Amino acid sequence: MTDKLYKAPDSVGIVKTQYYTFAEPPDEILLDCGKKLGPITVAYETYGTLSPKKDNAILLLHALSGDAHAAGYHSANDKHPGWWDTMVGPEKAFDTSKYFVICSNFLGGCKGTTGPNCIDTSTGKEYGVTFPMVTIADMVKVQKKLLDYLGIDSLLSIAGGSMGGMQALQWVIDYPDMVRSAMVIASTSRLSPQAIAFDEVARNAIVNDPNWKNGEYYGNSVPHHGLAIARMIGHITYLSDESMHQKFGRRLQSKDTYCYDFNSEFAVESYLHYQGDKFVDRFDANSYLYLTKAMDYFDLSSKFGSLNKAFEHIKSKMLVISFSSDWLFPPYQSKEIVKALMNNDKDVSYMEIFSSYGHDAFLLETDHLTQLVKSFLNHLIEV
Amino acid sequence: MTDKLYKAPDSVGIVKTQYYTFAEPPDEILLDCGKKLGPITVAYETYGTLSPKKDNAILLLHALSGDAHAAGYHSANDKHPGWWDTMVGPEKAFDTSKYFVICSNFLGGCKGTTGPNCIDTSTGKEYGVTFPMVTIADMVKVQKKLLDYLGIDSLLSIAGGSMGGMQALQWVIDYPDMVRSAMVIASTSRLSPQAIAFDEVARNAIVNDPNWKNGEYYGNSVPHHGLAIARMIGHITYLSDESMHQKFGRRLQSKDTYCYDFNSEFAVESYLHYQGDKFVDRFDANSYLYLTKAMDYFDLSSKFGSLNKAFEHIKSKMLVISFSSDWLFPPYQSKEIVKALMNNDKDVSYMEIFSSYGHDAFLLETDHLTQLVKSFLNHLIEV
Structure with a gap:
């Protein structure tokens, strides 16, 4: 049956990741950290068809461990669809029979876009920790270059959850005339000290893995243990106390009595080990360092003096969504965003979805999100 | 001035840790895991004077990283008093002018009581991971042996926070006729899956440190990085989101701009690194493995069929205290204990203290605790 999944009427089917390279020296882009970077390759996918008026484009912004592959399958035998396949396809929330949907891997990632695991053309070696520090604004700058290349100068909407929501906020600030609307889901204008603390412990686990070798592990053993620990910590913060009770409780994995x-004996331990090990096979440890740092640095209040000032010039219609049990990007942070937008008389809707899934809810509460996203997009078109 | 601290009128002054050794082969004690252990040395301290009737003894039960040194100073130059010095001394909550207060390091610890860092007399080498797994009930069994040795067959009260509260619950169940009252503070009858998850990640960090060497690191480099990561994770869970905002916010440690x-740039990162490094100097990594496992295993509902059944035969007057922002041992877990005690018609008082300190509150909310403990103990004497 598996090979038929891509044929489902609401699937975008088989898709292919595409690549765009720009910023060839001497036309490197200037990063927030003051360094220049180039050439830059961006991995991206598109779904649906761009309208003749080019007014139906929607940019999706992925989270920490995501990639350009938001929907569909890479082959007829592919068992796993893109990361937001539940939301992207014909008749789905991001209805590809109406909209032209774009998703790209962000700068610093490890899924086809230039990042620390790529070859530095000036040395012929992987960047490793010589890769410059990148910020959320740098990522957005690269996405803008991709849209220029695709000939899109206006976006009907942008949408992102978690770290993707940070990019959405950056987009409406940096390119106010280009973005008609934005959906900021389970996100924040700045991480809490608690979230920074978890990120730092995760990075600490990676850099203290002897296989990390100051980031020069490519071609050798990767810092498996360190990256797995980082991912385990991540997963604890993505779930909620309640969802862990529901999902695992204190159930033992395979025996009735303690060994x-x-x-590992408890089911929750097995789950974390499984998630940690699985992640190592698909993610680059150095990317994890850079991307968590980019999140830690993101702070609109600090950058603009206040959140009110940060939002002063935005023109996009905004939809902000949070989840009641999300303690990594808690609802109070979404409310701060909404309040600052309202203080600026911006057009903003807010919804806190009651969910026990914790931060993971932004990938799991498909029905709720579909309803909200569809309604939000329909109103845009009607206007 | 420092050398005068021990002379304060409310200090127990200079105290000395004492040691009691028992269970010499062939009289080893039988542990829950089915193995035998002996000889066992217990490190303990006492404060105040045992009354002629021997009816004023109070046993304090320390938490994960605590020790027998609950109050006072070890020398005139000692800058740091015992871990609960704010609560133990003349006129303090545990008033040593009235009560005879005892505190011992628990089994499996690394502060003088037999644990994995001690010499196995049968091999002449440190136990390391050949140390048998110990449970909260095993720890309590050893504490009981110490009291027998001290000639105490009745306790006016017992009190413990966090893991110490687990021991208090075990005490009132295992020795119902010996304990007149018990104070269970910021504790639980069983850890949540979230807490088990954090423990497992911490253990994972330790055992994957190359210096751990399957626990045989004594005399060589200790698993510094692994234990520091474990402690950093611990500290995040001991604080609350709110207290981290208050204590650190997103403040940078030494500069005004990002590097x-x-x-480490954020103050919260510096704090965690400092705490992690400091812990390595004073705690044994193998003990950390055994003690977190003992906490994970503790589950009164599972052991007795239900929490109601667990409390069926207790005779102690109970005081249960939780803290509003404690998410590691959350108030709902204290309420489960109180409910089960009430279902059994036991004499129980419950107080949820409003505090932003998170789990750490049990060591910081001295004024609130002093009031509650004093009143609870006074009523016992009046009866």
């Missing part, structure tokens, strides 16, 4: 040894 | 490198 009295140090093997 | 765009991977050094």
Whole structure:
């Protein structure tokens, strides 16, 4: 049956990641950190058809561990669809029979876009930690270059959850005339000290893995243990206390009684080990360092003096969504965004979805999100 | 001035840790895991004077990283008093002019009581991971042996926070006729899956440190990085989101602007690194493995069929205290204990203290706790 998944009427089907390279020296882009970077390759996918008026484009912005592959399958045998396949396709929330949907891997990532695991053309070696520090604004700048290349000078909407929501906020600030609307889901204008703390412990686990070798591990053993620990910490913060009770409780994985040894016994332990190991196979440890740092640095209040000032010049219609049990990007942070937008008399809607899924809800509460996204987009078209 | 601290009128002054050794082979004690252990040395301290009737003894039960040194100073130059010095001394909550207060390091610890860093007399080498798994009930069994040795067959009260509260619950269940009252502070009858998850990530960091060497690191470099990561994770869970905002916010430690490198920049990062490094100097990594496992295993509902059944035969008057912002041992877990006690018609008082300090509140909310403890103990004496 698996090979038929891509044929489902609401699937975008088989898709292909495409690549665009720009900023060839001496035309490198200037980054927030003051360094220049180029050439830059961007991995991206598109779904649906750009209208003759080019007024139906929607840019999706992925989260920390996501990629350009938001929907569909890469082959007829591909068992796993894109990361937001539940939301992107014909008749789905991002209805590809109406909209032209674009998703690209962000700068510093490890899924086809230039990042620390790519070859530095000036040395012929992988960048590793010589890769310059990149910010959310740098990522957005690169996305803008991709849109220029695609000939799109106006976006009907942009949407992102978590770190993708940070990019959405950056977009409406940096390119106010280009973005008609934005959906900021389970996100924040700045991480809490608690979230920074978790990021720092995760980075610490990676750089103290002897295989990390100051980031020069390409071609050798990767810092498996460190990256797995980072991911395990991540997963705890993506779930909620309640969802962990529901999903695992104190259930033992395979026995009825305690083993009295140090093997994993509780189901929650097995889950974390599985997630940690799986992540190592698909993600680059150096990227994890850069991307968490980019999130930690993101702080609109600090950058503009206040959140009110940050939003002063935006023109986009905004939809802000949070989830009740999300303690990594808690609802109070979404409310700060909404308040600052309202203080500026901006057009903003806010919804806190009641959910036990924690931060993961932005990928799991498909029904709620579909309803909200569809309604939000329909109103845009009607206007 | 420092050398005068021990002379304060409300200090127990200079105290000395004492040691009691028992369970010499062939009289080893039988542990829950089915293995035997002996000889066992217990490190303990006492403050105040045992009354002629021997009816004023109070046993304090320390938390994960605590020790027998609950109050006073070890020398005239000692700058740091015992871990609960704010609560133990003349006129303090545990008033040593009235009560005879005992505190011992628990089994499996690394502060003088037999644990994995001690010499296994049968091999002449440190136990390391050949140390048998110990449970909260095993710890309590050893505490009981110490009281037998001290000639105390009745306790006016017992009190413990966090993991110490687990021991208090075990005490009133295992020795119902010996304990007149118990104070269970910021504790639980079983850890949540979220807390188990954090423990497992911490253990994972330790055992994947190359210096851990399957626990045989004594005399060599200790698993510094792994244990520091474990402690950093611990500290995040001991604070609350709110207290981290208050204590650190997004403040940078030493500069006004970002450095765009991977050094610690945020104050919260510096705090965690400091706490992690400091812990390594005073705690044994193998003990951390055993003690977190003992906490994970503790589950009164599972052991007795239900929490109601667990409390069926207790005779102690109970005081249960939780803290509003404690998300590691959240108030709902204290309420489960109180509910089960009430279902059994036991004499129980409950107080949720409003505090932003998170789990750490049990060591910081001295004024609130002093009031509650004093009143609880006074009523016992009046009866």
